[in-house]
Structures are given as C-alpha cells and as structure tokens.
Amino acid sequence: MDNTITQISNSLYSQCIADYELRSSSKDTAEPAELSALREKAFQQFKKTGFPSTKVEDWKYTNLTPFLKEEFITEQESDLVAVEESLVEKAMVPGLDSYRVVVVNGVYRPDLSDNIPHEGVYLFPLSAAIGRPAFKKHFGQYTDISRNHFAAVNTALFRDGLFLEIKNNTVLGKPLQVVHLTAADDHTFLQPRHLIVVGTSAAATIIESYVTVDNEASVFINHVSEIVVGENAQLQHYYIQTGNEKARYIHHTEVYQLASSVYNNYKASFPGTSLLRNNLNVALDGENVESHLYGLYLSGGHQLVDNHTIVDHRKPHCQSNELYKGVMKDEATGVFNGKIFVRKDAQKTNAFQQNNNLMLGKKAVIDSKPQLEIFADDVKCSHGSTVGQFNQEAMFYLKSRGIGDEKARALLIHAFAYDVTEKIPIPEVQAHINQLIEEGLKS
Amino acid sequence: MLSIKNLKASVEEKEILKGLNLEVKPGEIHAIMGPNGSGKSTLASVLTGKENYEVTAGEVLFEGKDLLELSPEDRAREGIFLAFQYPVEIPGVSNINFLKTALNEIRAYRKQPPIEAKEFLRLLKEKQKLLEFDTTLANRSLNEGFSGGEKKRNEIFQLAMLEPKLAILDETDSGLDIDALRIVSRGVNKLRSSKNAFIIITHYQRLLDYIVPDYVHVLYNGQIVKSGTKELALELEEKGYDWLKEDAQETTLKPSFQ
C-alpha cells in the first residue's frame, strides 16, 4: 500500500473493502459473469492501491486527506429521497426548451423526469441496462482502472446511474438536461456510474448540472461517466458544476470517439464545492475526429479545483482544441494538468491547448502544467499557459469613464471568461453561465 | 470650472510637471501644444487620477472641489472625460455594454435612475449619427482590432454619449484622416456649449482651424511657458518651439543671476 493515504482514510478504505466482500458473498446479484469479472479486477486493483496520496504524480497538488476524514456511510437509504421541485428548477437552464432528467444521489428518478417520446433514445437506470447490447459492448472498455484509483473503486462498487443510448441516425431535437442532485443527512460516499452511447451519425446535446441540497452532512461523490461517440456522430456535452462546501467531487469522464465524430465539452465550475477534481479523457480513435474542450473555473473561498485532461490522438487527420480559463478568487487553489498525446500513427494532427488564469485573490494559487507528448512527425501542436492579474491599463480606462471598482472588475472578468463563454452555441446556456459568474463573483 | 495652481507631479521619482498653472472657465476651449515629452499627456493623467503619478505640490479645483482627492471614477462622474492618446483594447467587453454601464454609474452618482433601454438606444443612434460612427464598430468589443483612427473616433463617440463638463482631448487628431478630422471636429463643435469646456492637446494647427480655441498654451518642460490666442498656434506652426525654449531657459535661469 505504497503511495496511499493510509491512516486517515483507513476507515473509508476498509469500508469499501468490506462492502465488496459482503457484496460478493451474497450471491443474489444476478450480474453477468463479464461484469463480475470486471468488478473483481477493479476491486483487486483498489485493494492494492487504495486512495491516492500526493506521492502519486497525478495527485501531486491535490491532497485528499482533509476531504476523506469523516466517517462516511456507503449505503444509500433505500427509500426514495424527497426532493424539492424548486431545487431542481433552480438547476435548470432558464428558458431552454429541453427534456428534463433528474438523478438524485446517483439514482435516476423517472418520477421527476420527463418522458422522452423520441424514437431511438433509450434512457434507463444503469442497473436496468446491464443486459443491453450497448452495455455489454462498451461498459468499462475505455477507462484505465490501473491508473485511476477512483475509477477502480467505482467499478468495483457502483450500484446505479444513468444509461443513455442514442441509436444510429437519431438526431435529438431538444437538449437533454440532466440535473444531478445530492442530498444526504449523514456523511455519505456515493459512486454513481453512467454510460452514454451515441450511435453512428446520431447527434445530441446533453447538459449536466450538479447541485447539492444544503445539509450539514458531507458528501463525497465519485462519478464515473463513459461516453462513446460513434462514427460520424456529434455530441455537445455540458457540465455545469455548482454545490456547497459540504460537497466533494471526483468526476471521471472517459470519452471514446470513432471516425469523423465530433465531441465538444463545455465545462463551467463555480465557488462552493470544496473539492472538485475533474478527469476528462478523450481518445480520438478514428480518422477525421474533432474534439473541443472548453473549461471555465471560477474558484473562490478555500475551494480546490483540479482539472486533469488527456487528449489522446491515435489516428491521423484529427483535430483537438482545448481552452481552459480560470478565475481564482480568495484563497482558492487551482490545478490544471493537460496532456496531449500524439501517437505514431496520428499524422496530420492539429492539437492545441491553452490554459489562462486570472488571479484575483492574493492568496489564491494555481499550478498549471500543460504536457505534450508527440510521437508522430507531421503534426501541428501548440500549448501554453499564463497566470496574470488584471490589466491595470484596462482597469484605468474603465474607471476613467465613471465605472466603479466592482463593476470594472466584473466587466474584466466577464471579458476574460468570454473566450470560453462565446463558444457556447446555446444562447440560454450562455446567459445561464454568465448569471452564475455574476453570482460567483459576489459570493 | 478648472483651476490648476502650481501643479508639480512626478513619475517614478522623476519630476515631469514643474509648477503648472491653468484656469478654464465654462464655455471655453483651451489648446495645449508643446514638444514631445513636455508633459501634456502627464497633465491629462494627473487630472484623471492615473496611479503612479504622484502630485508633489499645488492644487487642482474642479467646480470648487479638490479634484486630487477623488478616485478616477468619481472624477469621471463629476464630469471629467479624457479622450486618450492611446486608447486601450479590451477584448470581450462590448462597446455598447461598456457605455451603458458607464452611463448608469454616472447616473447613479447623480442619484438618477438607470437609463431606460429605449432612451439608451435613442441616444446611441443620435450620437452615432452625429459622429458618423459605424454601427458595426459600436457593436464590437471595446477597441479590439480597431484601426488607429477608429479608436480615436470611438473616444469622441464615448464623449458624445457621456456628455462631460470638461473634456480633455489628447492628440485626438493624430491618426484621423482628413474626412474623419472634419467629422470629429463638427461633432465637438455641436457638443460645445456655454456650460462645458474643452482642453485640446495637439501638435497641429489644422485641428484648430476646425475647433477654434479661445486660448492656446505652450507646455514646455512641465510648465506653461506661453499663452495666447489662436494666432499663437499659427506662429508655432511657422517658427517651431526653439524660440520659446530659449525664452523658457532664460526665465528659469534668471533668478540665479540676480
């Protein structure tokens, strides 16, 4: 158990081990053998490595110890958690015509969700989709559990989550808005698991928002999402991450793209959630693939926001473009780690990556590490990272027109974020994000 | 309206303004000329409250108030406007949103309610027309990618929108083509009234043919070394500054000879 947090998180570690052993001894889980085998492999991995300490390179700047110290329960109450409608409403993008899907503590809630009367769209609790061909074909196929401690424990122990399949040639006319709500009375460790499969020449927009109910209890949420974007398919995917200080998120997203597909991820996070670790890995495993990753993190208080991304160019003639912008207030800590791999086969790759940070708080910290590993010779790649303060010339210009300090700052912050927000193709979502920036600046 | 007495100011320990006096009354137009580096833009910066400019002596009263006490934004809200020699580009801030914010901040300071959307649009249209300012420019990000001349025109467009009491134009004419110069001048003349005043910093007589000043001052080495009427500008155009430099040296040297 080297490189592991041993003492403090011992209790959660032992509990996960115990949970697994209990689970495998009670043979009433009617899971297919393949899944059981996968769970077993993941469990052995987790048993060996546990939760990562800062000695693990990918966790160097993110010390989990303070976030794992409570006694967490891992069992969810079996009763359906009552949810206030107003909370769900608040998380929705105002004025946007969409299908609503609600997930509470990782459990899909048809009673709170819209029926989706669209041919070729299949939405189930993940637990009910285990027998489906798409599940069998894709589940657990793309996530490297040997390198991702949290994905391993999630694979070993997940109970439920969302399964969404969009069949070949299906074009979803309206965005799907998924509200992930977390509410717990006791300190809880949750491990939702999701699988999204977008078929050949299909197209969809999925907007996922994360909110927490204001409770005294801490929740540690270990999400894993696997996403398959089929040949010639298009997926516009949004993450809008909010929450309170009681919430800690590990959010692993594994995207697998086939030839001529487009995957765009727009991610925005706001002050609140005390720990937010996003792993976003995209594999471009076909020719003519396009991927855009846009991120905006407005961080405040003592928040720790850590964005790790991997863009893996495996085949020729693909394009990726990544832009992450951070606004760091107060005593927030930010981590950006972006890896681009261009493999030997991936000739004619265009890969760009940029991370810019605007430091507002004197005690705010950012560690930005762009990494480029290129094994092909005919490629165009660039990366860069900046850390800066307000442009004083611009500040003076605004003030010289009568604009006070607070408004001037807000204007410049919106302007800084604009490079990301302008990329959002849905005006309602853009307005919603701008509103959240506004609120985030005040908090 | 504006009364500057024995103003001394330095930047990074270096004294730039060395005892400057100037009186501006409502309705007046003052031109300030002078060689490069003499302190014209520094004067504008000090009046608008730019940081790093340290006032070491003298006073500046604006409508009886101690201007140097006020923050840059409050000076603007009191009615001072500077058309910058080098306007900055601010990508991501839309011109229109910026103007509306500025207008409402100034209104709030004067205890007026925010401007109504319709009224704002009307004002925009009116001033755009006055300065023949391209609508597409007005809708773009603040000065981003504007040509030199477009930036200068945008400064005057902002001036027209905000209607300050005292406007300082720092070399607004440089970079403007002949037609733009005429349009901008016409705009300024229309905005001129018995209640407001202009300080026009320029190197060229040409602008003063269009905007006729009541007074012309020569700023040299941090002081106003000569004041006169518009004829002085013609004289400068002809003779340059050397004759004044010698004069100035004499006046500054004199005391030590006595």
Ligand SMILES: Nc1ncnc2c1ncn2[C@@H]1O[C@H](COP(=O)(O)OP(=O)(O)OP(=O)(O)O)[C@@H](O)[C@H]1O
């Ligand atoms: N921030 C600064 N740091 C150092 N020196 C400065 C600074 N600002 C101005 N100066 C110096 O002060 C002097 C006066 O500059 P200023 O810009 O006021 O001249 P000006 O009269 O406007 O010249 P021009 O006609 O070229 O615009 C110059 O020597 C300039 O280098």
Ligand SMILES: [Mg+2]
């Ligand atoms: Mg100057």
